[in-house]
Amino acid sequence: MRYAYYPGCSLKGTGKAYEESLLSVFRTLGVELHEIEDWNCCGATSYSSVHNSAAFALAARNLALAEPLRMDLVAPCAACYLVLEKTKRYIRNHPHLDERVRRGLQAAGLRYEGNVRVRHPLDVLVNDVGLDAVRAKVKRPLDGLAVAPYYGCQVVRPYSTFDHQTYPVLMDRLLEAAGAKVVRYPLKTKCCGGSLTGTQPDVGVRLAWFLIREAKKRGADVIATLCPLCHFNLDSYQDKIARTCEKVSVPTVYFTQLLGLAFGHSEKSLGLHRNIVSAHAALASRSLATAG
Amino acid sequence: MPEKPKIAFYWCASCGGCEESAVDLAEGILGLLDAVEFVLWPVAMDFKKKDVESLADGSITATFLNGAIRTSEHEEMARLLRRKSRILIAYGSCAHQGGIPGLANQFSREEILRGVYDDSPSTNNAEGVRPRSDHREGGFRVTLPDLHNVVRSLDQLVPVDYSLPGCPPTPKLLGEAVRALLAGTLPPRGSVLAPDVALCESCPRKDSKPTDLSYQEFRRPHRVALDPATCFLAQGIVCMGPATRGGCEAPCIGGNMPCTGCFGPTSRARDQGAKALSAIASSVEPTDDAAIDRVLDGIPDPIGTFYRYGLARSILRRKAGLPVDPREAR
Amino acid sequence: MKPVRQTIKYEAERDPNFAREIAAIPGCENLPSCFQCGTCSAACLVSTFMDYTPRRVIALTRSGFKDEALRCQTIWLCTSCYACTVECPKEIQITNIMYALKQRAIREKVYPKGFSIPVLAQEFYKLVLKRGRSTESWLVIRLFWRTNILKILGMARLGLNLLRTGRMSFRADSIRQTRELQRLLEAAEAEKGMAK
Amino acid sequence: MEHRADEPRIGVYVCHCGSNIAGKVRVAAVAEAAALLPGVVVSRDSKYMCSDPGQEMIQQDIREHALNRIVVASCSPLLHEETFRKATERGGLNPYFFQMVNLREHDSWVHEDADAATEKAVDLVRAAVRRVRFHRALEKTEVPVHPDVLVVGGGIAGIHAALTLADAGKRVYLVEREPTIGGHMARFDKTFPTLDCAACILTPKMSSVKAHPNITLWTYSDVTSVSGYVGNFKVVVRRRPRYVREDLCVGCLECIDACVYKEGRVPDEFNAGLGKRKPIYIPFPQATPQVVVVDPASCIRVKTGKCKSTCVEACDRDAIVFDQKEEIREIEVGAIVVATGFETFDAARIPQYGLGVYDDVYTSLQVERMVNSSGPTLGEVRLKNGSTPRSIGIIHCVGSRDQKTNRWCSRVCCMYSLKLAHLLKEHTGAQVYNFYIDIRAAGKGYEEFFDRLREEGVNFIRGRVAEITDWTMTPEEEGRLVIRVEDTLAGFVRRIPVDMVVLAVGLEPAHDAQEVRRVLNIGCSNEGFFMERHPKLAPVETFTEGIFLAGCCQGPKDIPDTVAQAGAAAAAALALVDAGRVELEPNTACVVDEACSGCKTCVALCPYTAISHDRERGKAAVNGALCKGCGTCVAACPSGAIRQNLFEDDQIFGEIEGVLVHA
């Protein structure tokens, strides 16, 4: 299985551990990723706040770069995934916008014909690789590890069709395949606060608090996420939450890190040492910690 | 003794078969020669155009004109004979419907000339010589009739009083027409001098056609062994009989070939091909696009099939996109 | 005591074209069909912090109260989680309408001064325009530089944590073809033979 | 003044239809243009052609100007063709010397540009003028009408229609697919706004059906095919085996007690799954007929043949017969009333509302049964844990007014939600919250009922609920269901903890409405409800003459409206069968004998086997009584030997020429 790969800015920065664990897990499962050359920022939510057609042109440059590879394009970051998918749909459905984007691409010597399929790793793992293939690679099942499956928003909405938009289940199934005990977590698609944690901490940090508190209440050992921003918000602000809201702590890990653990990879190779709120103790309590 | 009726025979774009059909009257022709006076019959007798021109207008009792209108000469002669004749009869499929020459309305004049003078495999014309209507060389002037862009039936050029259909018309119908002419018992002007019921009525295989026919495929007569007693349509062979005027005595059917439609439509149909298509396509068996198309693929040349004789006088007449090529200067 | 303020609205305060202009933006087409059921507000986790609920922003936009719609905090607090959009029974893409209002507010420079969210958006925009990628450290520094330089001290601990775990660096990332990218963005925004 | 009979003398009348046409089409200009067309003797425009003066004008002109052809350019012929044909006839002409032009539905209402609309109007009038020249005098054919009537569906609509017809002396077949009649209404506790006991008003009518000498009641039966035409339908009914002889069972219920299952095991359909029943059961105490039924899906005897069959022993009338087979009945009727009802929306399609996830989320139909004193809880409202709810949320518009599920308003949910609020409050004393988008209380006494509920202290919160969750934030929320909603009138989001949630589910077409529609050859509107012939003027008629609609199969409606419509449908059916004869549109095909070659192309193409081939004469012949006038054979006849009245080739060619040849 071969895919084009669009890491996005976060996976090279704050979300490094996501990339490390994703590549590690994909390698084990025989999934090849080909990073597209000279990709640029997708624009995320901020760019659309400033300019409309430029935001789509910005994202479309990545689609144009990926198209000649003739492979599905994997975008692990929720914002990148959404923006690329949204761009694809918008230029297909709005001729006026299409014309502007085309003009922009042309100015950069590029063209995009609308043939790139954008995929999230969760979709790839469940629908292309398959749960059976995942199960087959599990060496050290996540026995009894209680996981709050946290999907966040932009992977499941509004465009993706591979799972339910409010009550998705695929990550639940995937983690169960790796042996985890998935807790019922009604906040699984609620907002983590997005960039508000930085810009409007009185709001953003409270949202993160809701999520952590409910995970704790439901007995989760860890929260599993599939978006670098969700991870950042839940992992990096727990001291602030303790100061401003409530002292409550649950480590947050990427779903790929949990899969990697189940596959027997080391914590270090999965980037688990990069967590601010270490998951080591929680994993150790279930005999899942590996030597750093 | 009263003057004998003056009769003219003339041919335009035709194969000569119509003229032959007059000869096929056999001994009947002798009586005819007694009863009438021929004033023009180029294929049989030596008259000149100026002989006709010298006649008073309306002095010919009846002209039997066969062949389609294809060239400036045809046009000129048809107009001349119309003027001189009291009754003008479109004789045979070509004059009646445009006939086989009418199929040329699928092509432009240039395409036809190129096909005949350049592209045909048996042609060696390195200099690219084309016929010219007016050619001068060494002080001599040579003229040729000019090729029209469009093939026409006779009634598309001049008013026609009667049509006698067929490729060629049968001696029986010709004989009846002449008798009626001589006896003054012709039907109202505009009539087609043949029965107004489709061929099936008199088809020898009529009873072998089932009432619940539906087509799963069409076959072509040269590819299959044809049952000599069964309705062609029942064998999956396109037969124009249901959409074609009867009166031909079904010689094709007798020769184990399906009707190709030379007698044209009945008076109640405006477009023979459309009606044949409607009847046949309605009874195709499948109900979805792809499967219907697969069945219809068995009729690879719908124009040649449904409009073999009638294209020039069909509703659409000529392929729409074709240009009108400029003709040679007169 | 708070001074008493008159809250009646006169027709002259309305921009009658506003709703049509917003609805003309791709993705905002269904704006007119809102029947004010409030599902968007209730589906939104942030709505409890907003000055107007999303439903009211839609109502204000649709009725042409442009000033209120553009000056409100609501549009800047929207985190684009799309919960409203997928729950709306009239299939109004509320998130897109929020974007449209944000763009308009920036264009008309009517956002709350010192409010850091639009500043972030613009700084992000500039950074990406210049380098093609965003580098979080740079972005944060510029953001606080323009809003409240003192606040950066409160972020020091987080910054140190990120540096410690190797998740942040001060080296600004960049793509190679920055010139081409700038041309691309300019060409896409340029008005070409279009009536405004 | 004498005129040659064959010379067309055409009168053209262009209608303003108030401003409906004249607001867009310049009618005077159209009339002026028509006046110049060949054959047109009189051309006028008039405010309302369908009014008495309009019709009178036609009659007068026919007499004064010796008109022999009439063209009226107004609305759709589907609306007023008959009106103007009659006016033409009253003027002394054969009514078929008339042609109608549709300037309203097809022109003024759908085009914005007045010039283009006027040009189109002139074209259409020209087409009609050219067409009408070729019209011929025709006679309507009359056929006898079978006096019996079929009613499909035994809910309140079907019951009322059947009784109305039977009381008028007609023989009625009432076919119901469930084991009992009664439909949804039998499951309701009280009816709004009067709070009458539903069973008290319905069960007497159910008994009357059973007892009526003119009604043949077939329950547990389906209509499998309908053929024929108005006045003369042939209907095939399949009677499924209930393994109990209806003629012998007296409803003593001994067999149910005797069943080898000591307790009910199967979710009870009648109680919306709240209770359990046995494989042999009676749907509810007042079921009609009072005959038990064996459910083949759960009865061991039917499934395996191995059972002690204690039920058979218990029946001293030997009514239980496990070798019963399905029966096919063929009947002939003159008219059909369709009253096949509705289904409620499956609330599990909206997972945010937690049906099937949380214990105490119920559908409105379940609550109807719960508050009913003969229901599974004997009228006790209890939570799954056995306690009485202290607060209850009723959510309106579940599966209604929602693009993702059903776009339409289900019309009855507001009022039944108010009713349930009242009943729940009465039964439990709980705080009741109604969450609504709009309250639609347009009916006699409805708004007053709404007033009463407010006085009773029911909380009304205007907002559509986004989510029901067990995610709690405060101590009072612990262990309860939290409803998240914007109080749109107050302008903020609220979280309201409740113990019980009621989902006011909307109304949907029955799951097999499309199949029923095909069997009956009637139309469905986009959402799947059966379509009436005209939304205003023919609300119970369908596009198939002789088939009428009653109740919610046509669209959501409450009981009063349903009964009213059922009465109307019964009256329409009665008017048809009582007349004894029906006129058929004479648009049938006929073979021109001398022109037919006997090629047989047409024979197989006729879907009604109306064309036969006469071997003797070697020609085809159309049976006018069987022909329904589709014209397929006419188009297919390769020699043009078949004609269709009202749609002759020349008439259609005339129209084509008219719209294209700009005079």
Add this chain to the structure above:
Amino acid sequence: MPEPWEPRIVAFFCNWCTYTAADLAGVSRMKYAPNTRVVRVMCSGRMDPQFVYDAFARGADGVLIGGCHPGDCHYIEGNYKALRRFRMIRRVLREMGIEEARCRLEWISAAEGEKVRRVVNEMVEEVRRLGPLDLPGRAAEWDEEVSAHA
């Protein structure tokens, strides 16, 4: 000054489905292009290929045939007969130099007023792109070679 060309489309609508749908579009006040002229037939099965050719020959730029959806024909299966003829008519038209897009068959149920609007608008735009067919004009041009001598 010559008027700007507007496509002329002759539509043959069956009485029970498509004609009624067009009525519904009217009752719903949907706006669509004014270029069609509807000829009512009882069933799409009444569609004689001669009508299609005649409409083109008299100056139509497009012909639209509307019938009930497959399986929903008021006359059971007239629409299938229309479909079969239509598939063959398109072949003949293609051979005769008339673009296939100029002749269209659509299934439009009585409830689909919106589809009438969409199909008419689409077809008008498609035919507009193709330009005038103008068979009468072409025929007049063809006949100049003989009319000059008449």
